[in-house]
Amino acid sequence: MHAVRLEDRIDRHRDALTAFLRRRVGSDAEELSQEVWLRVVRSQARFADEAAFRAFVFTIARRLLIDHYRKHQRKPEMLEEAEGQDLENPENQLVAHQLADRVDAELRKMKPEISQVFRWRASEQVSFQEIADRQGVGLNTALGRMHRAVQKLSEALVDLGVLPPGEDR
């Protein structure tokens, strides 16, 4: 009975999830949505209402998106087609370079121990425990530094107009 209900729920949210993922990763959305549903089924989590179930699905999706961005960060050509953007276009190139310069400037403004965590995670996918060991600090400190770096970068991205202003940034 539970399996049937879960299937119904998946059907109800399938299109919304795919649309959300397509906006983020383009043609990789189908593959990613399969992974989301697989994890939802495996979790065996039960939700009393539809809203809680939907929140859970999108939580899993956002979490997988972060992995996806990290894996594809150094391969921008894979995303060009997805978004209909062309980096050969000088205007897009300029925007990309401005963004890269601003991010680099923001990272340089941060305390070295904070920017280090972000750089290690983004460039080499170093585990938090490994970073904590390298910096000689506890795991929670390394996690906090990562969050601090992300927070600072989000502020810069809001200033640039790349991200919309939010309440908790």
Add this chain to the structure above:
Amino acid sequence: MNCVERERTLAWIGGEGNDAHAVHVSGCVDCSQLLTLHEEVGFALRKVEIQAPVLVRARPPRIRWGWLVLAAAVVVIGFGYRWTAVVEPIPSVDPVLLDAEGFDEDIDDLEAEIAAIEEDFDIL
């Protein structure tokens, strides 16, 4: 106020945690905001190549040439001052005149006393 599961959520967002934690995150306002923030920043920076951190090697202590030159200058000036102080003619100073007269009288008195003592020795 931050959720007590904040660090666990940050680790989970970073791909280091169990999917079961998604149940907590989806129901927690604070943790959901963390996830949204990290996902949005990740999305915005997906085409930006982040360079690995440059690790600064420990360098040997740097010689402060400025201070070294200053110290040398102080030494040279010091020696120069001393040298000029030695070779410069000593200004003439009026000698202090001793009370020679009184001194001679004292000598005379002492000689007289000695003579008297010698005489006493001769008598003995």
